[in-house]
Amino acid sequence: SQELEQSPQSLIVQEGKNLTINCTSSKTLYGLYWYKQKYGEGLIFLMMLQKGGEEKSHEKITAKLDEKKQQSSLHITASQPSHAGIYLCGADGLAGNEKLTFGTGTRLTIIP
Amino acid sequence: DVKVTQSSRYLVKRTGEKVFLECVQDMDHENMFWYRQDPGLGLRLIYFSYDVKMKEKGDIPEGYSVSREKKERFSLILESASTNQTSMYLCASSRSFGNTIYFGEGSWLTVV
Numbered sequence: 001s002q003e004l005e006q007s008p009q010s011l012i013v014q015e016g017k018n019l020t021i022n023c024t025s026s027k028t029l030y031g032l033y034w035y036k037q038k039y040g041e042g043l044i045f046l047m048m049l050q051k052g053g054e055e056k057s058h059e060k061i062t063a064k065l066d067e068k069k070q071q072s073s074l075h076i077t078a079s080q081p082s083h084a085g086i087y088l089c090g091a092d093g094l095a096g097n098e099k100l101t102f103g104t105g106t107r108l109t110i111i112p
Numbered sequence: 113d114v115k116v117t118q119s120s121r122y123l124v125k126r127t128g129e130k131v132f133l134e135c136v137q138d139m140d141h142e143n144m145f146w147y148r149q150d151p152g153l154g155l156r157l158i159y160f161s162y163d164v165k166m167k168e169k170g171d172i173p174e175g176y177s178v179s180r181e182k183k184e185r186f187s188l189i190l191e192s193a194s195t196n197q198t199s200m201y202l203c204a205s206s207r208s209f210g211n212t213i214y215f216g217e218g219s220w221l222t223v224v
Contacts, residue, residue: 031210042116042202043215088155092210099170100145100213104154 003027004091006103013079014111021074021106023089031092032072033100034063038085046074076108084110115139116216118203124222131190133219135203144186145204145213146170146178155202161186162209193223 005024013019023032031050035043047056049065049072056063060077076083086105119134137144145160147170157170159178167178175197179187186205190197203216 033212035215040200040218040220042118042217043204045212045214048212090155090213099157099160102155104152 003101004089004103006087006089006106008106009104010107010109012109012111015080016078019076019079019108021087021108023072023074023091023103025070025091027070029065029069029072029091032063032065032069033090034072034074035088035090036085037088037105043088079108079110081110081112084108116203116205116214118201118216118219120219121217122220122222124224125190125193127194127223129193129223131193131221131223133188133190133201133203133221135186135188135205135216136184137186137205137214138184139205139207139214140183141205141214142183142208143206143213144180145206146176146186146188147202147204148172148199149202149218150199158188190221193221195223197221198223 007022033048034046037043047063052067052069054065062075065072086107088102088105090100090102115138117136125131143162146158147155149155156172158176159170161167161180164183177189201219204213206213
């Protein structure tokens, strides 16, 4: 079973609309990372969250970690074509060690 | 900026060949990682290294070995390539555990 569940698996959004991607674990998340990946390329680091209730923003992307540190959301405001790609969440410590475990990703498509 | 460089973006190898994938980071990071990424399976950790000449198995080490003779360089070796090793391979590094992991651009390996 997946230790990190991402939802939805894919998302098609009209340009200019807002959207949210979720990342959920049954275990406490000690460090939660969000990455973006263009098809066929490497992962680009977006944000890291460590404290319950923490929220970080970069340009039009906001990531939050809930108080229980078991769920994170990534919210994009007024989406643009440049936001298209695969978004992955990763977390420390889920495997009982310090390795980073990843969700299976959310594929975001922006339509004009 | 952190730079993780993978030497080959695209490779085509024959079954049974020995394959070397090279990765170099320029930020004096302690930790280096090799992942493979497959549709529907997400990112899976093959091996990681937390120091020169030190290595630990990840989730799917079978069929792979690694070498870290210098701090900045981490090599993934497929002793005898097989078709089920056709995949996207991603190298990553971090200053230490609990710090952000930075990824290279990825190497697409096709084994025929």
